[in-house]
Amino acid sequence: MWCLPTVRPNVSEMFKCSSSLRRFHSPMLKQATAARFSTTSSSPYLPPLFSVAPMMEWTDNHYRTLARIITKHAWLYTEMIAAQTLIHQQTNLTGLLLVLHQDRFLAFSPQQHPIVLQLGGSNVESLAKAAKLSHPYGYDEINLNCGCPSPKVAGHGCFGVTLMLNPKLVGEAMSAIADNTNVPVTVKCRIGVDDHDSYDELCDFVYKVSTLSPTRHFIVHSRKALLGGISPADNRRIPPLKYEYYYALARDFPDLKFTINGGITSVSKVNAALEKGAHGVMVGRAAYNNP
Numbered sequence: 001m002w003c004l005p006t007v008r009p010n011v012s013e014m015f016k017c018s019s020s021l022r023r024f025h026s027p028m029l030k031q032a033t034a035a036r037f038s039t040t041s042s043s044p045y046l047p048p049l050f051s052v053a054p055m056m057e058w059t060d061n062h063y064r065t066l067a068r069i070i071t072k073h074a075w076l077y078t079e080m081i082a083a084q085t086l087i088h089q090q091t092n093l094t095g096l097l098l099v100l101h102q103d104r105f106l107a108f109s110p111q112q113h114p115i116v117l118q119l120g121g122s123n124v125e126s127l128a129k130a131a132k133l134s135h136p137y138g139y140d141e142i143n144l145n146c147g148c149p150s151p152k153v154a155g156h157g158c159f160g161v162t163l164m165l166n167p168k169l170v171g172e173a174m175s176a177i178a179d180n181t182n183v184p185v186t187v188k189c190r191i192g193v194d195d196h197d198s199y200d201e202l203c204d205f206v207y208k209v210s211t212l213s214p215t216r217h218f219i220v221h222s223r224k225a226l227l228g229g230i231s232p233a234d235n236r237r238i239p240p241l242k243y244e245y246y247y248a249l250a251r252d253f254p255d256l257k258f259t260i261n262g263g264i265t266s267v268s269k270v271n272a273a274l275e276k277g278a279h280g281v282m283v284g285r286a287a288y289n290n291p
């Protein structure tokens with residue numbers, strides 16, 4: 001049995017922390033980025049210290065170009081791309097970085113490194129093929145979306161956040177993706193879905209995915225998803241954030257890395273999460289609305 005911390009993290013304490021932009025240009029962040037690139041089998045895997053979340057129709061090439069002017073070190077995620085789309089579009093994939101006008105699916109300018117490709121899908125073969133198709137572009141990491149509650153995504157079989165209900169499938173998919181790439185593979189998930197919201201079920205998901213595949217890093221949007229008809233936007237607002245689930249995962253799986261996501265809206269909150277022990281922090285809406 002897994003258990004939550006007996007003392008709930010004191011959120012107001014988390015927010016009492018000096019805010020300083022210097023942190024983002026600090027030698028610590030530079031070192032973390034350099035260390036991550038030079039990871040060998042003998043050195044431990046390091047997750048990005050700070051990243052900008054994947055956001056459909058928001059974190060496109062234009063936004064990422066702007067973001068990279070602002071920050072050299074933040075990790076940038078693509079919008080989610082469905083594995084099936086890449087397969088259908090494979091004749092339009094050039095395999096070259098700089099042909100953005102011809103290849104709007106995978107091409108990006110080299111300045112955007114470090115950059116993560118987020119895939120969506122649940123068919124193991126399609127995800128493997130999509131990972132293979134993305135290989136020539138040189139993404140720094142491949143991430144699987146296990147958090148999207150959109151009925152367009154989650155409503156069509158096992159895709160997005162509904163994947164959390166099938167950890168074995170996610171483990172197999174991650175293993176197949178890893179077999180077709182030489183970069184780290186990661187999962188972005190919620191803390192639960194509908195009534196499947198116990199800490200035990202979340203641990204079961206993390207345990208199965210990490211034992212069935214080389215996934216060592218989970219990005220945790222720390223609220224559950226409600227599939228019963230609320231909009232994707234409300235699903236990012238209504239279910240309450242439960243950061244205690246995130247910190248408990250970081251405590252209970254010492255061999256894995258976890259990035260915290262959800263409701264982090266300022267530099268001081270980023271720093272507070274890092275000081276509290278988060279391995280990495282991902283910011284979504286705030287990084288778009290106030291770059």
Ligand SMILES: Cc1cc2nc3c(=O)[nH]c(=O)nc-3n(C[C@H](O)[C@H](O)[C@H](O)COP(=O)(O)O)c2cc1C
Pocket residue numbers: 053054055056057058079080118145146147148188221236261262263264282283284285286
């Ligand atoms: C417009 C929009 C589009 C999003 N698209 C995706 C997506 O493609 N993949 C994904 O994993 N999450 C997506 N998300 C969720 C964000 O990545 C993030 O988990 C969520 O916004 C919570 O973080 P925040 O409170 O810092 O915004 C999207 C969020 C927004 C606002």
